[in-house]
Amino acid sequence: MKEGPDLSRIASLVGDPARANMLSALMSGAALTASELALEGGVGLPTASSHLAKLSEGGLVKVASQGRHRYYALAGSEVATMLEAISGVAASVGPKRARPGPRDSAMREARVCYDHLAGDKGVALFDHLTGSKLIKHAAQDAVLTPRGRAWFAEFGVDVSALERNRRPLCRVCLDWSVRRSHLAGALGAAALDRMFALNWARREADSRVVRFTPKGRAEFDRLIRA
Amino acid sequence: MKEGPDLSRIASLVGDPARANMLSALMSGAALTASELALEGGVGLPTASSHLAKLSEGGLVKVASQGRHRYYALAGSEVATMLEAISGVAASVGPKRARPGPRDSAMREARVCYDHLAGDKGVALFDHLTGSKLIKHAAQDAVLTPRGRAWFAEFGVDVSALERNRRPLCRVCLDWSVRRSHLAGALGAAALDRMFALNWARREADSRVVRFTPKGRAEFDRLIRA
DNA sequence: AACATCATTCGATGATAGTCGAAGTATGCG
DNA sequence: CGCATACTTCGACTATCATCGAATGATGTT
The missing domain is CATH 1.10.10.10 (Winged helix-like DNA-binding domain superfamily/Winged helix DNA-binding domain)
Structure with missing residues (x-):
């Protein structure tokens, strides 16, 4: 049965x-x-x-x-993937809640989602990547273009090293606060790590909020406008 | 809250x-x-x-x-993806049920999972693809290697056409009957379509069972031993 | 040892939701 | 029109489960 x-x-x-x-x-x-x-x-x-x-x-x-x-x-990551998938369906079928997202504006601007950057900053980054054809966007996956590979290399992310990993490189995560996509997967995580390493931002204690420094904010803006 | x-x-x-x-x-x-x-x-x-x-x-x-x-x-496909993800978690954490899988042996050998090939045949295909380095397997995704692209071209699948589609090319689906992986995504669906087109197999009416013809079985074996 | 903090277990309560029988609606066929 | 099939709605029953207060266990501190 x-x-x-x-x-x-x-x-x-x-x-x-x-x-x-x-x-x-x-x-x-x-x-x-x-x-x-x-x-x-x-x-x-x-x-x-x-x-x-x-x-x-x-x-x-x-x-x-x-x-x-x-x-x-x-x-494990399987569980996280499942939650993202459920979240994706929930966001796609459920314009139910009028509430536009987290009331905390800092949280809305930038926060970690599992281990990558989400919020407005995450979406902005993603939009730049797709708009400049640095990644090609599919349903829930994305592929890095050669130009994108170069872009990330310049940013300081060793893409080849990531590829040797078992984790999928590009993945798209639908953001529940803004109903827009942002970059997840190994590359998304690496990008966030790199921003931390560059001291562009740091994670707030006991919170998902990612707090950008003034310098970091400027550099980030320059990055996604280049 | x-x-x-x-x-x-x-x-x-x-x-x-x-x-x-x-x-x-x-x-x-x-x-x-x-x-x-x-x-x-x-x-x-x-x-x-x-x-x-x-x-x-x-x-x-x-x-x-x-x-x-x-x-x-x-x-939609998002829903199917979600169900696969949940299924994956269920299979990975749930050795609960002693039942080794579907009692129907035909179903165990080959069946459709959403729109791609599952069951022993699906797993065999996947094992060949990974074993011969035609695809590179990651957590829940996989990437097609250049050799794999050639292999699929020879098999009669137009990979480039699939890539123009929004659907992710390679995806890995954890099979609940054998607890092994098989190929899903656009490529998995195309592969199954191709087998139908070659008259290697046909779908049984009102069932998920995929019935291989004797000729199809032989050709399939040759394909994954090549 | 006594105390404070963090966490789990127990017991009782209440609400939610799955279940089916019977009746009602809609479509197709002769 | 009348009957059969496919499905939905209604109503009542039942069981499951989330919830919290109080008590207990476990760990670290003074």
């Missing part, structure tokens, strides 16, 4: 609002404690604990005990 | 076993009637109707009325 892996078992884990919010928070890549996730989920500590037990049991998150803290994180 | 697109709204739609089974059935790409889907879902007609209304409302399926039949199909 039934077949295949329990699609519904996994999906129903994400199907609860509290758990979905927790998982979204973990998309930043950071490991969070149960209390923090309770806040993110909008539920009390006991409830959160129960949810986390289920997520852990279901293999969606892994937990690392460190002293009296228990840090939860996504179990 | 809550943010982002309703991840949970979409996920909970897939989170019900009956709905998940229906969606799985629709992964074959075929449009099915409400009665057929009731069977697939293992529920009564009224219940199925209610589920389908929800899926439709949620934007996961689209419906086409044709006479007194109503044909349901997945709303």
Whole structure:
């Protein structure tokens, strides 16, 4: 009668609002404690604990005990990919919520999404890449053009090294705050790393917000207008 | 308090076993009637109707009325991608079910998964492609090597034409029956089309089973041993 | 040792949602 | 027109599960 892996078992884990919010928070890549996730989920500590037990049991998150803290994180990139896919469908079919996005303007401007740059800055970068034909955009993937390869090399990203990695180079992530696409995948992550290395920006503690320095902001603008 | 697109709204739609089974059935790409889907879902007609209304409302399926039949199909490739992603996670974390796969041996050998070849034959093809370095395998994507491009050209697939399409060329789909990967994406679909065109195999009516002809079986074997 | 913090378990409550039988609507056929 | 088929809607039942307060366990601090 039934077949295949329990699609519904996994999906129903994400199907609860509290758990979905927790998982979204973990998309930043950071490991969070149960209390923090309770806040993110909008539920009390006991409830959160129960949810986390289920997520852990279901293999969606892994937990690392460190002293009296228990840090939860996504179990793997497969889980992150799945969440992105669900998010993509949700964004494409759901103009339901009138709310235009996160009320926090800093968060709206730039934040990490799993491990790459999202928000207005992320979208701006992506628009430049596609507009200048540095990448070719497909449904949920993208390919780097030769010119794009050179562009990234000049920016200081070793594309060849990334390609030796198992992770897909280009990937497109649909941004839930602005309903626009931005660059994910190994290249997206590398680009963000490079910006950190150049001191253009740094990550705010205990938050997904990426705070650009004045210099970084200027350099970034120059980069995507070149 | 809550943010982002309703991840949970979409996920909970897939989170019900009956709905998940229906969606799985629709992964074959075929449009099915409400009665057929009731069977697939293992529920009564009224219940199925209610589920389908929800899926439709949620934007996961689209419906086409044709006479007194109503044909349901997945709303788009994004939905199929999402289901594959969820399926991937389910397979990777869920050694839960002892059942090794579909009991139907024909189905186990070869079947369509959305629109590409799955089952033992699909896995065999994929193994050959990776083993002979015709494609380079990453986490959930793959890239076609120059040699692979030539190989597909010889097989009769116009790769350049596919690349002009918006759909990602190479994609890896984790097979739930054998827990192995096979080729999806535009290239996977084109490969299957080509096999149909060559009369190597044909699709069985009202089923996901792909039935190889004796000649097709021999040619296929030769193809992946070359 | 006593205390504070972080987290999980237990028990009770309440709401949501899946289920099906029966009746209603729509389409096709003779 | 009348009957059959395909599907949906309605109504009532049931079960599952999210939620939180209180208590317990675990760890680190004073």
